[in-house]
Amino acid sequence: VQKKDLSPMPIIPINKPGGSGGEGYLYMQQNAGDNHKLLVTLNSFYTTPLIQEGLNIDITNFTPIKLMGMDTFLLWVPADSEISSLDEYVDTVKDQGKNWQMGGTGSGQEDSILTAMLEAEFGLDMTYVPFPGGGTVAKNLVGKHVNSTVNNPAEQIEFWRAGDSKPLVQFTEERMEIFPDVPTAKELGVDIVYFMQRSLNGPPGMSEEAQAYYIDLFSQVFESEEWQGYCENEGMFCDDKVDALEGEALGDFHDEQLARHEQLIERVGADAITSE
Numbered sequence: 001v002q003k004k005d006l007s008p009m010p011i012i013p014i015n016k017p018g019g020s021g022g023e024g025y026l027y028m029q030q031n032a033g034d035n036h037k038l039l040v041t042l043n044s045f046y047t048t049p050l051i052q053e054g055l056n057i058d059i060t061n062f063t064p065i066k067l068m069g070m071d072t073f074l075l076w077v078p079a080d081s082e083i084s085s086l087d088e089y090v091d092t093v094k095d096q097g098k099n100w101q102m103g104g105t106g107s108g109q110e111d112s113i114l115t116a117m118l119e120a121e122f123g124l125d126m127t128y129v130p131f132p133g134g135g136t137v138a139k140n141l142v143g144k145h146v147n148s149t150v151n152n153p154a155e156q157i158e159f160w161r162a163g164d165s166k167p168l169v170q171f172t173e174e175r176m177e178i179f180p181d182v183p184t185a186k187e188l189g190v191d192i193v194y195f196m197q198r199s200l201n202g203p204p205g206m207s208e209e210a211q212a213y214y215i216d217l218f219s220q221v222f223e224s225e226e227w228q229g230y231c232e233n234e235g236m237f238c239d240d241k242v243d244a245l246e247g248e249a250l251g252d253f254h255d256e257q258l259a260r261h262e263q264l265i266e267r268v269g270a271d272a273i274t275s276e
Contacts, residue, residue: 006220011038017132020048020108025057028203035210038065039201043110045254046261051108059258063202063211064250066218067243068227069236071152071196072176073114074167076160078144086169086188089148090122096147100126103137103146110196111137113261114150114171116268117192141165152196153178153235178235197257198236199250215246 001007016024021044028039039062049057075089083089093100104111107130115128129146131137134155141149141156142164149156150171157178159165167182171194175184185192200218202211221227222243231238245253 001217001221003226004220004224006217019052019055020044020106022048022052022055022057025049025059026055028062028201029057031203032061033205034203035207037203038214039203041197041199041201043113043196043257043261044106044108045197045199045201046258047108047110047113047265050258050262050265059254060251061204062254063204063206064247064254065200065202065211065214066222066247067197067199067245067250067253068218068222069198069231069238070242071154071198071236073110073150073152073171073194073196074156074179074182075118075169075171076141076149076151076156076165076167077147078141079164079166081166083168084166086183086185086190089168090124093124093126093148094122097125098127100124100148101129101146102126103129103131103140103149105134105137106130106132110194111150113264113268114192114194117194117264118150120268121190121192138165157234176235178233195237197253199245199254201250211247219243219246 001011016027024039025048028037031037045059049055049059077083083092102115104115112128118124119126131140134151137149138151138156138159140146142159156165160167167179169185169188170176170179170182171185171192173184173186173193175182200214202214222238228238
């Protein structure tokens with residue numbers, strides 16, 4: 001936005017850590033009607049309100065702006081690991097039990113959900129180790145402080161390019177072009193497909209004029225060579241289907257994903273994704 005002078009005012013990122021996104025969601029909810037605040041969301045946009053009911057956060061009241069990409073997940077181990085397939089991974093984790101450490105971004109968030117899905121699918125019982133961010137997770141894998149991760153490509157890809165980590169399986173419908181030799185779980189007969197949405201939303205009660213302004217602003221960002229190049233290089237999907245999800249259509253998408261994550265939590269159990 002700054003490089004292309006798309007906004008007359010600077011857009012300043014402010015991190016509000018805590019509560020698996022809960023602090024940020026509460027802040028936005030408390031600033032209902034403010035046309036000058038935006039929220040960048042992940043899938044914790046759905047899971048945190050479901051798991052932490054006491055927060056009384058209703059994301060369906062937030063103002064949907066635009067979906068910017070669908071991020072992906074892969075199962076990673078250190079490059080020198082003797083494990084080279086999903087079957088070998090499952091056998092090893094079953095043998096190691098709680099001694100096997102899966103690193104992830106916080107408790108009750110996307111990485112812990114995917115870990116719980118793997119545990120439920122294969123009858124595993126590993127130890128989930130939460131870290132404050134994906135970059136820290138990636139560093140702890142290559143430093144061998146944890147045994148595996150389900151990092152997004154953007155978080156792990158530089159270590160992979162440097163030959164320090166290797167992906168075993170990708171949790172996408174089809175193989176990504178950037179990882180042509182890595183099988184999908186579905187190819188291996190495992191019905192696990194999981195994406196992480198990356199969207200922009202406003203607080204409840206944002207004016208229609210402001211919503212339209214931000215949709216136009218971030219549509220320009222989405223269509224830029226810089227953003228499309230980032231998506232291609234970092235293993236994110238930023239295609240026409242993603243581009244179409246803005247405004248009301250994004251709101252419908254949020255409703256669908258909220259229902260889906262409620263089902264996921266019921267399937268694997270809230271304790272499975274919040275225990276540390």
